[in-house]
Amino acid sequence: MSLQITRRASLFGVAALGALAVARPAFASAPASDRDAVLAMAGDFRVRFDFRETAAFVPDYTPLEPKLSGGYESVRVVEDRGDFIMLQHLLVVEHEGETFVIKHWRQDWTYEPRNVLVYARANRWDTRALAPAERAGAWSQTVWQTDDSPRYGAVGRWAHENGARVWTSEPTLRPLARRDAIRHPPYNRYQAINRHAITPFGWVHEQDNAKLGERDGRTVTVVHEDGINTYTRFDDYPVASADSYWSATQTYWAGVRAAWDAAIARDNGVWVEEEPDNGAVTGPTLMGLATRIHEGAAETAAALAEARATIETATRV
Numbered sequence: 001m002s003l004q005i006t007r008r009a010s011l012f013g014v015a016a017l018g019a020l021a022v023a024r025p026a027f028a029s030a031p032a033s034d035r036d037a038v039l040a041m042a043g044d045f046r047v048r049f050d051f052r053e054t055a056a057f058v059p060d061y062t063p064l065e066p067k068l069s070g071g072y073e074s075v076r077v078v079e080d081r082g083d084f085i086m087l088q089h090l091l092v093v094e095h096e097g098e099t100f101v102i103k104h105w106r107q108d109w110t111y112e113p114r115n116v117l118v119y120a121r122a123n124r125w126d127t128r129a130l131a132p133a134e135r136a137g138a139w140s141q142t143v144w145q146t147d148d149s150p151r152y153g154a155v156g157r158w159a160h161e162n163g164a165r166v167w168t169s170e171p172t173l174r175p176l177a178r179r180d181a182i183r184h185p186p187y188n189r190y191q192a193i194n195r196h197a198i199t200p201f202g203w204v205h206e207q208d209n210a211k212l213g214e215r216d217g218r219t220v221t222v223v224h225e226d227g228i229n230t231y232t233r234f235d236d237y238p239v240a241s242a243d244s245y246w247s248a249t250q251t252y253w254a255g256v257r258a259a260w261d262a263a264i265a266r267d268n269g270v271w272v273e274e275e276p277d278n279g280a281v282t283g284p285t286l287m288g289l290a291t292r293i294h295e296g297a298a299e300t301a302a303a304l305a306e307a308r309a310t311i312e313t314a315t316r317v
Contacts, residue, residue: 030083030111034139034158037165038085038109040198044074046234050227051179053211057221061186067179072237073104076246083111088253090242099238101245103253103290105151106144113140116153117264119173122188125150126269139167141194145279147286148256149272150264151175154194165198180211181276187213187222205229248294255304256286256311263315271317285310 048070053063072092079086087107093100110116112135120126130138134155142153154169174190175181195206207227212219264270273281286307292298 030139031158033160033165034111035082035085037158037160037167037196037198038087038139039077039080040165041087041107041196041203041231042075042077043202043231043233044235044237044239045072045202045231046237047071047073047232048230050230051225052227053223053225056223058186058215058223061222063223072234073231074239074242075231078106078250085109088246090245092237092239092242094238099241101242101294102146103245103249103287104146106148108140108142108144110140110142112136112138113155116140116155117142117150117269118154119150119152119175119189120269122175123273124269124271125153125264127264130155141167141169141196144260145283147278147280147283148253148260149280149282150260150270151279152192156194167196169194174209175274175279176276178276178279181274184276185211185213185222187211190225191221202231202233204231245294249290252290252293252300252304252307255300256307259308259311263311267315270315272314280314282310282314 048068050066050068052066056063073089074092075087075089077085078088085108087109089104089106091102091104093102113130114135115127115129117125118128138155138157140153140155143151145151152172152174154172156167156169158165158167170193172192172194174192176185176187176189180187189212191210191212193208195204197204197206205228207225207229209225209227210221211223211225213222214220260270275281275283278284278287289298289303289307293300293303
């Protein structure tokens, strides 16, 4: 049942709550207006996901019908060092009278980063150094999958103009989302521009996606897609269940993050095999261990030892 729920949750593309909140330092070097915008993405939300393929660029492809989904999500600050903010998402799913919490995606924000982890090609992420002009006034956003394996990274700047607070990324390569990967489509990655905008009711994540593939030895754009993920503040769902999950598993997930960081530092990036249902081949093991900890069926130390071994094996080419 837990695997089925995890797969169902992946359709939402959402996530949720971390119980650990770190106080904001007074000495932060990052602009307060930018930090406030990032921190405004924390809270409890009803979420709606709307993806629409708009225009085909090859003659034998017909754009898909719009894909709509949604759920409940809470987002909390796990770490705040002034110029670095980590937001952890967990998904809250109610199914047949039971409540399930699934750790989902995480976003790390770094002010004026020296480098950023970017998606390079199938199964490979590289650490890209930034020139001083790229870093000045910029924030990187690094997005991680359910098991804390990498998804994509990008650099952009917050703009506070005409009453709107909007972060816009550079064009960024991204691996396929589950909604596409499980269909084995004629494209294998996205070239995306991401925007995060704070609204009076929450926030939105807007995506301009060019879906890319190869034909006759060259890269082609198969179709364009518009995506908008809407987060509306709402707490009439079992928010406390997310707190309980995170309280039980946060030490384990901190160790998992450290293991991924070590693998990335070792190889100036990381190689890990992508998998359509789970994002990476490490997903079922790492997520399953967290579930066992939450259910009281495994001790954190033993689970973390298995997780470290899993990451070590999966990232050795």
